[in-house]
Amino acid sequence: xxxxxxxxxxxxxxxxxxxxxxxxxxxxxxxxxxxxxxxxxxxxxxxxxxxxxxxxxxxxxxxxxxxxxxxxxxxxxxxxxxxxxxxxxxxxxxxxxxxxxxxxxxxxxxxxxxxxxxxxxxxxxxxxxxxxxxxxxxxxxxxxxxxxxxxxxxxxxxxxxxxxxxxxxxxxxxxxxxxxxxxxxxxxxxxxxxxxxxxxxxxxxxxxxxxxxxxxxxxxxxxxxxxxxxxxxxxxxxxxxxxxxxxxxxxxxxxxxxxxxxxxxxxxxxxxxxxxxxxxxxxxxxxxxxxxxxxxxxxxxxxxxxxxxxxxxxxxxxxxxxxxxxxxxxxxxxxxxxxxxxxxxxxxxxxxxxxxxxxxxxxxxxxxxxxxxxxxxxx
Amino acid sequence: xxxxxxxxxxxxxxxxxxxxxxxxxxxxxxxxxxxxxxxxxxxxxxxxxxxxxxxxxxxxxxxxxxxxxxxxxxxxxxxxxxxxxxxxxxxxxxxxxxxxxxxxxxxxxxxxxxxxxxxxxxxxxxxxxxxxxxxxxxxxxxxxxxxxxxxxxxxxxxxxxxxxxxxxxxxxxxxxxxxxxxxxxxxxxxxxxxxxxxxxxxxxxxxxxxxxxxxxxxxxxxxxxxxxxxxxxxxxxxxxxxxxxxxxxxxxxxxxxxxxxxxxxxxxxxxxxxxxxxxxxxxxxxxxxxxxxxxxxxxxxxxxxxxxxxx
Numbered sequence: 133x134x135x136x137x138x139x140x141x142x143x144x145x146x147x148x149x150x151x152x153x154x155x156x157x158x159x160x161x162x163x164x165x166x167x168x169x170x171x172x173x174x175x176x177x178x179x180x181x182x183x184x185x186x187x188x189x190x191x192x193x194x195x196x197x198x199x200x201x202x203x204x205x206x207x208x209x210x211x212x213x214x215x216x217x218x219x220x221x222x223x224x225x226x227x228x229x230x231x232x233x234x235x236x237x238x239x240x241x242x243x244x245x246x247x248x249x250x251x252x253x254x255x256x257x258x259x260x261x262x263x264x265x266x267x268x269x270x271x272x273x274x275x276x277x278x279x280x281x282x283x284x285x286x287x288x289x290x291x292x293x294x295x296x297x298x299x300x301x302x303x304x305x306x307x308x309x310x311x312x313x314x315x316x317x318x319x320x321x322x323x324x325x326x327x328x329x330x331x332x333x334x335x336x337x338x339x340x341x342x343x344x345x346x347x348x349x350x351x352x353x354x355x356x357x358x359x360x361x362x363x364x365x366x367x368x369x370x371x372x373x374x375x376x377x378x379x380x381x382x383x384x385x386x387x388x389x390x391x392x393x394x395x396x397x398x399x400x401x402x403x404x405x406x407x408x409x410x411x412x413x414x415x416x417x418x419x420x421x422x423x424x425x426x427x428x429x430x431x432x433x434x435x436x437x438x439x440x441x442x443x444x445x446x447x448x449x450x451x452x453x454x455x456x457x458x459x460x461x462x463x464x465x466x467x468x469x470x471x472x473x474x475x476x477x478x479x480x481x482x483x484x485x486x487x488x489x490x491x492x493x494x495x496x497x498x499x500x501x502x503x504x505x506x507x508x509x510x511x
Numbered sequence: 512x513x514x515x516x517x518x519x520x521x522x523x524x525x526x527x528x529x530x531x532x533x534x535x536x537x538x539x540x541x542x543x544x545x546x547x548x549x550x551x552x553x554x555x556x557x558x559x560x561x562x563x564x565x566x567x568x569x570x571x572x573x574x575x576x577x578x579x580x581x582x583x584x585x586x587x588x589x590x591x592x593x594x595x596x597x598x599x600x601x602x603x604x605x606x607x608x609x610x611x612x613x614x615x616x617x618x619x620x621x622x623x624x625x626x627x628x629x630x631x632x633x634x635x636x637x638x639x640x641x642x643x644x645x646x647x648x649x650x651x652x653x654x655x656x657x658x659x660x661x662x663x664x665x666x667x668x669x670x671x672x673x674x675x676x677x678x679x680x681x682x683x684x685x686x687x688x689x690x691x692x693x694x695x696x697x698x699x700x701x702x703x704x705x706x707x708x709x710x711x712x713x714x715x716x717x718x719x720x721x722x723x724x725x726x727x728x729x730x731x732x733x734x735x736x737x738x739x740x741x742x743x744x745x746x747x748x749x750x751x752x753x754x755x756x757x758x759x760x761x762x763x764x765x766x767x768x769x770x771x772x773x774x775x776x777x778x779x780x781x782x783x784x785x786x787x788x789x790x791x792x793x794x795x796x797x798x799x800x801x802x803x804x805x806x807x808x809x810x811x812x813x814x815x816x817x818x819x820x821x822x
Binding site: 133136140148337340344345346349350351504 | 563581583591597601611617
């Protein structure tokens with residue numbers, strides 16, 4: 133029964149202009165548009181040197197060593213990571229405010245950072261400062277415990293430092309513009325809601341004659357829903373894989389460097405998108421306008437709040453409503469890709485992927501309960 | 512054997528009472544007609560029986576069991592032909608029938624046989640690869656029927672299946688319904704076309720304002736009218752002083768003269784027409800065309816409600 137429903141739903145969706153447009157054509161159009169917009173800066177595979185202000189408040193060996201280290205570190209292509217500006221606090225704050233520097237490093241008894249906008253540069257600076265502080269404290273602790281073993285600790289730490297530098301920062305070819313394409317893929321995933329709306333319309337008697345006919349049939353609601361959902365997700369998923377292939381091999385945009393985790397994200401994104409539409413349709417009960425409004429509001433709103441249109445909005449959400457920001461499906465998708473690009477371990481990636489998976493499952497369950505054993509006031 | 516039983520059903524849409532303590536009983540093998548004007552509650556009743564609609568009060572049993580949204584065993588015995596065409600525009604005629612049949616029949620070989628039979632039954636053999644948008648209104652209705660009955664249900668609900676259908680397709684559909692009944696299906700048929708209901712239904716419930724106002728066979732319902740025969744005779748210059756004499760004829764209940772026509776209503780008796788014509792001939796009254804009409808369900812409806820069925 134499931135495969136019967138699946139087969140015919142695939143057939144019907146492939147012949148539905150709206151689903152073909154949203155699944156295949158729209159992301160390719162948008163991808164091409166993005167490519168044209170960022171055409172000059174794509175494929176550099178490197179990021180710019182980060183401008184940082186140093187404000188020395190206390191002279192110390194630790195602080196001198198920190199500055200020395202900042203001057204030395206380089207990207208793989210030999211370009212320096214940090215461009216250091218020695219300034220007083222007031223001038224540094226002025227520059228931070230007008231965004232001509234990424235952050236201020238205040239070298240007092242402790243090393244403290246003042247960051248401007250969040251972003252890749254800010255992340256690198258913070259990671260670097262944290263790493264330095266951790267290493268310094270480790271050596272300090274070792275010296276307190278057993279002075280004779282301090283060289284061993286330095287050796288171990290130097291090896292670790294090498295590891296951190298090569299894998300975390302240099303291991304991935306970071307392309308800031310690629311982040312836009314990840315956000316685009318996220319949005320394309322959520323636009324699967326337009327396909328989901330078709331499913332929602334066809335599962336409820338109140339929404340369409342087909343819904344009525346299916347409702348009075350001898351097939352369980354769950355089977356009907358899951359067959360339709362699987363078909364829609366399959367189509368949307370294949371559509372997005374084609375889009376990714378187009379981005380990667382035709383437009384030469386460096387996305388999907390880790391194919392398997394990326395495919396997992398896209399798959400869950402597709403489930404999320406399709407289910408969003410189905411859920412909206414189940415909740416709106418009969419009102420097509422309301423269904424479209426809910427789907428559009430969530431998918432577009434989610435994309436906007438995840439920073440696709442303005443990174444400021446994402447930062448504002450992170451600050452004002454961090455939980456909403458964390459639960460935002462579009463943010464979760466973009467964050468998965470971002471984590472794969474930046475971090476060497478999969479902790480953050482796994483966290484975002486889990487959020488996405490849980491949200492998708494919750495929507496499936498809610499949609500099912502919205503239509504299960506339903507009787508209507510009118511049809 | 513009782514296939515459907517509805518007792519004391521009440522359905523309200525806010526202030527409006529759509530079904531008002533309505534009760535019906537449908538027996539196995541019947542073509543049971545639900546006849547009533549638009550908005551009388553026919554479709555609402557059908558949707559309540561199918562467990563699509565909530566209702567305020569009453570009891571509905573199908574095959575002796577309470578009908579619930581998850582009564583899948585019961586639903587597998589039921590076929591539904593909805594008033595609105597319910598097919599996928601993106602699937603061909605055969606694919607549509609196969610899809611809906613597949614929601615009931617899992618065995619592929621059996622399903623193929625059923626689909627072939629359904630296509631033949633509705634006469635769509637030449638259109639199996641057509642998409643619904645390429646079909647005429649009549650063919651589309653036939654497809655709609657095929658999708659509802661392909662799985663060979665024991666009980667079939669048909670909600671105005673001939674709306675907006677050409678006469679040829681209508682006859683084809685009505686003959687098909689009689690054939691389904693001959694094959695053993697019990698059919699509940701709603702319509703506001705009294706001619707259709709008279710033609711195919713073995714028993715009829717007349718519904719108005721959510722109430723069953725009369726139930727019975729065609730003849731039983733017509734027996735409810737005071738008139739069993741209406742005679743209409745074209746006469747150009749009729750002397751109306753003769754009307755009382757005509758009223759005195761056996762079995763005549765009324766006689767009027769309007770717009771060059773003498774109208775005589777009779778109740779019971781035989782040879783009423785001949786008797787009236789003899790009277791006219793004996794009184795040297797020249798007449799033109801002569802019509803003799805038997806009462807219709809509209810007369811029954813008019814008699815009981817005081818208004819025309821198509822008002």
